Amino acid sequence: MAQEISHIKVGEVAVPVVFEKDTTLPIASVQIVVQNAGSMEDKEHEGIAKFLAAMLGEGTKETGATAFAEELEFRAISLDAHAGVETLVFEVSSLKEQFPYALEMLGKLVKSPNFSKESFEKIKLLTLGMLSNKESDFDYIANLNLQKLIFKETPFAHPYSGEVKSIKALKLKDVEAFYKERVSLQNLIIVAGGDIELEELKTMLLPVLNEFKHGHIKAMPYFDANKDAKEQIVYKESEQAYIYFGAPFYMKSGDSEAYKAKVASFILGESGFGSRLMEEVRVKRGLAYSSYSRSSIGKSHSSFTGHLQTKNENLEEAKKIVAQEIKRFVEQGATQEELDQAKRFLLGSEPLRNETLSQRLSRAFFEYYNGYEQGHSKQQLEKIEKLTLPELNAFIKKHDEITALSFSVVTKREKH
Incomplete structure (x- = not known):
């Protein structure tokens, strides 16, 4: 079946949906793509977009990382977030029968990410450890220095994961502010498919989208x-x-x-x-x-x-x-x-x-x-x-x- 483009009305905002029905397997998946929320928006906080994505993997503030992960694992639900250069993506997939619950969990994550001091310190430690390992990754060093050369004084001149100095200087309030400023309803694109009807999907997605705050569409520089x-x-x-x-x-x-x-x-x-x-x-x-x-x-x-x-x-x-x-x-x-x-x-x-x-x-x-x-x-x-x-x-x-x-x-x- 061919893909179709439609929209979900959330108040006055029409969120675009890229959709394809596929009944080959009894599964469904959704990506919520947030435009203008990737690493090119890091500005003075190098690595903050990827850091935020890692923190979104820590579940909700109410449940905590372990209990949230156990709830998902028990039902074989995959739910995570990842940051690219231009976008931040929430991604969830599951068996068709578990999909309503999977979207419910996604809505809870969007509403109340685990922006706790404990989670922040955990992700900071993991990120610094990863960056420490990169010091002996010669491909990484050569590629990073090339980006600094050819994209000098642009958002692409900094490492997407940040550097030791920028991650050490990062504060929890910076991550919370980035989330609040960048993750907004007006910047969303939905990509979804699987063994589900489009109208059924829209109905199930509406409560999730209502958890996104309103914001402004930002023009992307080149x-x-x-x-x-x-x-x-x-x-x-x-x-x-x-x-x-x-x-x-x-x-x-x-x-x-x-x-x-x-x-x-x-x-x-x-x-x-x-x-x-x-x-x-x-x-x-x-x-x-x-x-x-x-x-x-x-x-x-x-x-x-x-x-x-x-x-x-x-x-x-x-x-x-x-x-x-x-x-x-x-x-x-x-x-x-x-x-x-x-x-x-x-x-x-x-x-x-x-x-x-x-x-x-x-x-x-x-x-x-x-x-x-x-x-x-x-x-x-x-x-x-x-x-x-x-x-x-x-x-x-x-x-x-x-x-x-x-x-x-x-x-x-x-x-x-």
């Missing part, structure tokens, strides 16, 4: 990556050099040429074996086990990024090859064989990306959230099928901003 090529090297006792690279990619969500970007990105570095970067870096020169790149086009930011690992002594050569290959790709474009191969994969693997209810709802939400009409993804594939090599290469040549590479490296200091 940020491009930094075009001034820079480099940062961090020295660690590492057996390998971790190389992360990035550049601007001047496209926004909704761009009519996004399907060309998908094909170009696949050919250059997103397809694994057979991609340009993998071929040049691993197959021809044996410099790395793997090498990837991707273009990211979002509502709030866009960029071109990639990464590889190599022996410390091969660091400079690997960086040089990556920069050369990206420059060559922009100047000379793709081959007909590469275009044909990309089409075969992207068109042939489409059924696999549309198999489960979760996949279909995710796609329908993506289309709605980005302002597309339903069926947009299918239209993109039809455009990919008709794409010619001259059209693709004209697009690639136009986006020479991806050659303005910044490098973030973690490597071992040379002994002299």
Whole structure:
């Protein structure tokens, strides 16, 4: 059954609902997506959105974490919250027979999260422990420093989990204020599906939505990556050099040429074996086990990024090859064989990306959230099928901003 878009009226507010009925299994699920409540809203409290999501996993103030979790577990109900870059999401799923109770528990969580001193200190301790472990995660360090380079002085320059300093400085009142300011009825989108009727779902959801406070819709800002090529090297006792690279990619969500970007990105570095970067870096020169790149086009930011690992002594050569290959790709474009191969994969693997209810709802939400009409993804594939090599290469040549590479490296200091 196709997805449908409708609304639930909560007073004067019409909350959008992305829905698909699926009777394959006797289960139902709901995601309540809160826009403008993700990590890009952290501002002076780095890591607060993810911290809040963790605190929402601590049950209600009245019940406490353990008793709340036991109530859910006894009925095989999954209920949690997680924060992304732009959104905060409440997610609940259960057997159909337990679904009314699952939504009742969700309503209680929304109304009275466990913002107790004990829960706050527990999450702070766990977060600091996780951040301490990240100090020896060289991929994490290289990637974080790349974000700081290419998104300097923007919300994306800070780690989504925060840093030790910001988490230590965080106070319970900050988390409560963030929840109160960001989690509001006007910013909600519902994504739901399963063995349930839409009207029945709306009736069951209404008491939950009534627990959300009213607020204001906030316009989402947009940020491009930094075009001034820079480099940062961090020295660690590492057996390998971790190389992360990035550049601007001047496209926004909704761009009519996004399907060309998908094909170009696949050919250059997103397809694994057979991609340009993998071929040049691993197959021809044996410099790395793997090498990837991707273009990211979002509502709030866009960029071109990639990464590889190599022996410390091969660091400079690997960086040089990556920069050369990206420059060559922009100047000379793709081959007909590469275009044909990309089409075969992207068109042939489409059924696999549309198999489960979760996949279909995710796609329908993506289309709605980005302002597309339903069926947009299918239209993109039809455009990919008709794409010619001259059209693709004209697009690639136009986006020479991806050659303005910044490098973030973690490597071992040379002994002299």
